[in-house]
Amino acid sequence: MLSLLIGFSFYIPAFIANGSGPFVRKGTPIDRGKNFIDGRRIFGDGKTFEGLLVALTFGTTVGLILAKFYGNWWIFVSFFESLFAMFGDMSGAFIKRRLNIPRGGRAILLDQLDFVIGATIALIILGIQINIYQFIFVAIIAFLLHIMTNDIAYRLKIKSVPW
């Protein structure tokens, strides 16, 4: 059980990074409004440079706390993990646009896990061992937390959709 909690703690920067993006209401779309070859937006207006910046700032900041437990290089790990979490979030948006799901449209599992997959890739690149049980545990927690926090964010008017 302890190993599951330690595995979960590795993902806190990604959670905070993904959770802080929505505080940016209007921003500069990363795809600059351009369309992909299929005539639909590359990412859509939900992926902005400002959101990326806020996500990286908060994700890296939480690394200062993790560094107390895991050593200073976790400040870099948190930055790198937050960056990949946001790449995962952008990949999720890219896939949703290809599937003709509009910005803010629902994509169960993809919405909840896109940033977790991105963060996992970052941890693997950095050689941080995550076993399958830890990954499944984090994926379940992220799925549940995502549904709950999106509901809260919707009620708080932070998000225009509750997912």
Ligand SMILES: CC(C)=CCC/C(C)=C/CC/C(C)=C/CC/C(C)=C/COC[C@@H](COP(=O)(O)O)OC/C=C(\C)CC/C=C(\C)CC/C=C(\C)CCC=C(C)C
């Ligand atoms: C992770 C740990 C150690 C504890 C979690 C404790 C907990 C359950 C806190 C409740 C969170 C809360 C009160 C949220 C308020 C509403 C909110 C700001 C939600 C964020 O937006 C929803 C969603 C957007 O996802 P999407 O872009 O993919 O649609 O955020 C995704 C949610 C998660 C990744 C699950 C984890 C969420 C958190 C750890 C808390 C939310 C993060 C913040 C409040 C960021 C802190 C930064 C600022 C600017 C205050």
Ligand SMILES: Nc1ccn([C@@H]2O[C@H](COP(=O)(O)OP(=O)(O)OP(=O)(O)O)[C@@H](O)[C@H]2O)c(=O)n1
């Ligand atoms: N790189 C990012 C990621 C998120 N956000 C903000 O956070 C909100 C919620 O993020 P998310 O749910 O991932 O985007 P959606 O609006 O659902 O758009 P999509 O369908 O493309 O996921 C977005 O609307 C946007 O305002 C942002 O500005 N920049």
Ligand SMILES: [Mg+2]
């Ligand atoms: Mg979404």
